[in-house]
Amino acid sequence: MSFNILAIAQAGRLEHEAILLAASLRHSDPGFPGTLFIAEPQPGPKWQDDPRISDRTRKRLTALGATILPFETRAFGSDYPHGNKIEALAELPDAPFLFLDTDTLVTGPLSEIPFDFTRPSASMRRENTWPKVELYGPTATETWKALYDRFDLDFESSLDPSHPDDYWQRFLYFNAGWFFHQSPRAFGNRFLAWAKEIRANPPEELVCQELYPWLDQITLPLVIHSFGGGRPGPDLAPLDGSATCHYRTLPLLYARESDRAVALLEGLADQLRPDLRQWGQFKRMVIQGEGTKARALFDRANLPRREQMIRNTLKREGLWVR
Structure with a gap:
């Protein structure tokens, strides 16, 4: 199945990482049938400095087969650049996509992975970074359930019962270094709307929780669960394995x-x-x-x-x- 890849580049470190990503894709999967889109935020009131990549980087990425995808930043920007991955989704062609953080090497053929783009998933290469449970509560269970309730999602079906109550791996929690779905438009619209809602009106159970830099990773499992997705199965083992290195x-x-x-x-x-x-x-x-x-x-x-x-x-x- 053909699909597109999305990554983000902006002036500085990310543009260099984007060159490495594009070169590694060309080397490790020369027959990749989709398009690598390198999304580039455009200047505007949300940015303190011009976020665009250099002309030299632009030429190199194009020579490596990437397509530069300009996008406008309306919700996030300098104060939360992680939001680029959310806002850029709206500019992708509405076809199956795989998002990769720019600090990723492609080490094997992505085109041979049997994705089910109707069932979204994301990287499980994460640590117990959120929420930070206070001594007198709320518990991690109460914190996550408040988010599922906010968006009318079934909380119980998201849990991994092989882990004990309130243990962090019991909850659906991802690293946002890669994720995929069949529609960047549908996925991106929901991702953006829910991230903005959590930022503006967090449930009271989140009153003591840091939202930055975790907002994308707080919102991502809710969006994936809402589209009928979940934890990656063995077919996706090459991601964070033989095919990618974040x-x-x-x-x-x-x-x-x-x-x-x-x-x-x-x-x-x-x-x-x-x-x-x-x-x-x-x-x-x-x-x-x-x-x-x-x-x-x-x-x-x-x-x-x-x-x-x-x-x-x-x-x-x-x-x-x-």
């Missing part, structure tokens, strides 16, 4: 990701060096070889349980670059 930052890529991902990054480095040499992460980790030092600090078969512990080690060794 690396977050290049120091984290070297610290914890597979040999395959590192080999792909370094294999693309020579052809991309003129376009990425101004990117601090790429310069230090790849060109100056500090990624090798970062990789030597960790045993990939026995990594720390929490990402923050990896970050702390990298910072202590002077190998953390944003």
